[in-house]
Amino acid sequence: MTIDEYKALYPQDAVYIQVDDTERLMTDEEYEAWVAEGVYNSNHPLP
Amino acid sequence: MATPPDFSSGAVLTAAQMNAVGLWLVKTQTVGTAVASVAVTGAFSTDYDNYKIVYSNGVTSATGELRVILGATTAGYSNALVYGAYAGGAATVVGNAAAANWNFMGYGSTGAVSMNFELYQPFLTKNTFMSSTHIQFAGLVAGTNNGVLANTTSYTGFTITPASGTMTGGTIRVYGYRN
Numbered sequence: 244m245t246i247d248e249y250k251a252l253y254p255q256d257a258v259y260i261q262v263d264d265t266e267r268l269m270t271d272e273e274y275e276a277w278v279a280e281g282v283y284n285s286n287h288p289l290p
Numbered sequence: 291m292a293t294p295p296d297f298s299s300g301a302v303l304t305a306a307q308m309n310a311v312g313l314w315l316v317k318t319q320t321v322g323t324a325v326a327s328v329a330v331t332g333a334f335s336t337d338y339d340n341y342k343i344v345y346s347n348g349v350t351s352a353t354g355e356l357r358v359i360l361g362a363t364t365a366g367y368s369n370a371l372v373y374g375a376y377a378g379g380a381a382t383v384v385g386n387a388a389a390a391n392w393n394f395m396g397y398g399s400t401g402a403v404s405m406n407f408e409l410y411q412p413f414l415t416k417n418t419f420m421s422s423t424h425i426q427f428a429g430l431v432a433g434t435n436n437g438v439l440a441n442t443t444s445y446t447g448f449t450i451t452p453a454s455g456t457m458t459g460g461t462i463r464v465y466g467y468r469n
Contacts, residue, residue: 252455253456257324258456259324259325259326260326260327260329261321261322261325261327263319263330263331263332264320266325277326280454281455284354284453284454285454288354289355289394289453
């Protein structure tokens with residue numbers, strides 16, 4: 244999966260960070276880091 | 291009166307009997323929709339040294355493992371997963387040394403999540419130890435996962451994150467083992 248594919252699957256305005264009962268959208272920096280990790284993990288699945 | 295849980299109808303419970311109850315529900319957290327991570331705060335305290343955490347009835351958008359950190363710490367997590375295939379055969383060990391999180395703490399798919407782990411002394415200013423089950427229902431393997439967070443920080447909460455994608459729904463329950 245590519246970064247663009249991942250972003251299309253999970254747009255920044257549709258993914259949330261939850262702390263207890265409060266949810267918020269990610270900052271740009273948080274989103275880019277989350278996408279990078281998600282793409283890496285998607286492409287390197289462990290057992 | 292018999293030792294709990296064999297209560298009789300109308301019985302009055304004594305302090306001694308209530309103090310013999312070994313596991314208490316400390317916190318319940320409902321998981322939202324399409325969340326990249328869920329932080330559960332205010333879960334650990336002086337009341338209990340050791341905890342059991344179960345996440346059930348949720349789903350993940352992508353099939354894969356769930357990861358956990360304590361507080362805001364993103365270093366020093368070590369764990370080893372020993373797993374085998376449901377079809378049998380030799381066990382495999384996957385190590386995770388001095389990492390940014392504990393991996394293989396659970397598993398999720400679009401159909402379900404499985405997560406059940408125990409934390410030993412997360413609130414105490416000692417190393418925190420972890421034991422978890424890793425049950426895959428898509429990957430056809432299951433195993434046991436144990437590890438340590440090698441610092442002496444006192445923690446009050448934790449965060450669950452899928453390796454990729456998001457989580458939706460279900461409930462995280464934190465139980466404390468009576469000291």
